[in-house]
Amino acid sequence: MRVVLVTYGSRGDVEPMTGLAPRLQALGAEVRLCAPPDFAELLDSAGVALTPVGWPIRALATGAVPGKEQAGLSDIAAELTAMAYEAVAGVAEGCAAVVATGSFPAVAGARAAAEKLGVPYVFASFSPCYLPSPHHPPLPRPGQVIPAGVTGNRGLWDLHAEHMNAQLGETINTHRTSIGLPPVDGIRDHVFTDHPFLAADPVLGPWQETSELDVAQTGAWIRPDGRPLPADLEAFLAAGAEPVYVGFGSMRIRGANAQEVSRAVIEAVRTQGRRVLLGSGWADLALIDDRDDCFVVGEVNQQALFRRVAAVVHHGGAGTTTTAARAGAPQVIVPQVADQPYWAGRVTELGIGTGHDGPTPAADSLSSALRIALAPETGARAAAVAETVRTDGAEQAAKLLLDMIGRSG
Structure with missing residues (x-):
């Protein structure tokens, strides 16, 4: 058959x-x-x-x-x-x-x-x-x-x-x-x-x-993903507190170029006193300086990675939303197109994160959203919902x- x-x-x-x-x-x-x-x-x-x-x-x-x-x-x-x-x-x-x-x-x-x-x-x-x-x-x-x-x-x-x-x-x-x-x-x-x-x-x-x-x-x-994380990524994760992951998958961010978006998201995460893990993706996120609190990865096992980060900032694709929820990682969704605003709304309604206001993240707007995602009550709610994901x-x-x-x- x-x-x-x-x-x-x-x-x-x-x-x-x-x-x-x-x-x-x-x-x-x-x-x-x-x-x-x-x-x-x-x-x-x-x-x-x-x-x-x-x-x-x-x-x-x-x-x-x-x-x-x-x-x-x-x-x-x-x-x-x-x-x-x-x-x-x-x-x-x-x-x-x-x-x-x-x-x-x-x-x-x-x-x-x-x-x-x-x-x-x-x-x-x-x-x-x-x-x-x-x-x-x-x-x-x-x-x-x-x-x-x-x-x-x-x-x-x-x-x-x-x-x-x-x-x-x-x-x-x-x-x-x-x-x-x-x-x-x-x-x-x-x-x-x-x-x-x-x-x-x-x-x-x-x-x-x-x-x-x-x-x-x-x-x-x-799809169960058993791939190990790359050695250099493991070293970065082990070198300090849990970072905030930022990646927009197969999306280019509207209203800004790659350098502008990279600077905005890195500054927003740093404002919250967190290290930054960038997923380069189609948005071409990249380092803006040589500080050791920021690291860039390509395509990796997100099922394993998201269990080891403080929060996930992403575009709101159905798969990424589910992977982050299953991992118990609080989320900030920056929706661009299609069903992404829906998933931003659901994350907000469930209390496991929040949607960003608009498709183009600025340092101050993303920092405000991250304050919600990194709050202890959001983390507790995300951990509870993770237990229910089929x-x-x-x-x-x-x-x-x-x-x-x-x-x-």
Whole structure:
């Protein structure tokens, strides 16, 4: 039995799939993952076969794909839908299921491939706020204008669906027609389906049941990471009190360059009397002087690292939020895009940290946020919530998926 997993996006869109894949393999399934070519090394280390999809995601995000520097959304979406379709269609024939997440055009292409091949399809979301519900409003879409009279959540979700149809409907339906599939009216609901998986922790990102969707909340899909921390990082950690970690993953910070952000975050942490551990990431955080209270790391085992820091300052990706919460590390979230404001709100509501006011950290604003995160009561609350974070989400999802496959067969 073969299961095809599909995602197109940054590390936060790929990492959970490397948590699900080994669980499926342990239950006897063969797994192939369609993902951006950037992640070949990650998937190789996880023992998961890769089928590359589309352009390297970092090159696309930074405008470095030749010929795509000035491409519009519809052009990118059309190509990405087709590329995802071709990749999935090439490996999914005869498979037991296709599970897809990430960029909407890519997921639409994956859904079309599953449909064309007659293969069961599951959409997965890593955050509750992406899924339509009367209990919360939708995330704003780029270019969407909300009429002044529309305030209720149901009305906002209706507008969200209309906007997605206007923005991407023609593109996706043109592709569907080209491969012999009929066009669909509501592309969002067609791609999401009425029975999606929600790979988010029930305490950190709870789902309130609705009559519209039958959501299967499994818990976050966590890949166990047993890598040791680098020797030089271990030496830095051992040389003094717990540092504050600052890293923004696959995000570039809006409104400032790398040097400005580096100076702001280092000064903010120093103001709190703490040492600084910078995660360089796509924001290119770097040292601003030669003082020995600051250290820079690249990609490391955050599961191990976050248990040894005083607080974590980050962008608010679902995976980083969950990793920090599981480690019991107080958080400051500096949200940039997508679901990141949602996670900032949840961290604040739970009392395990706070959201930063705005996407661009300044020394004074971040220092104020850090005072909240470093307060003893925040640390105690973070430690308590850490005990509730589920670690079996990927296992639950794998079992649920295989049960669904068995029933459909």
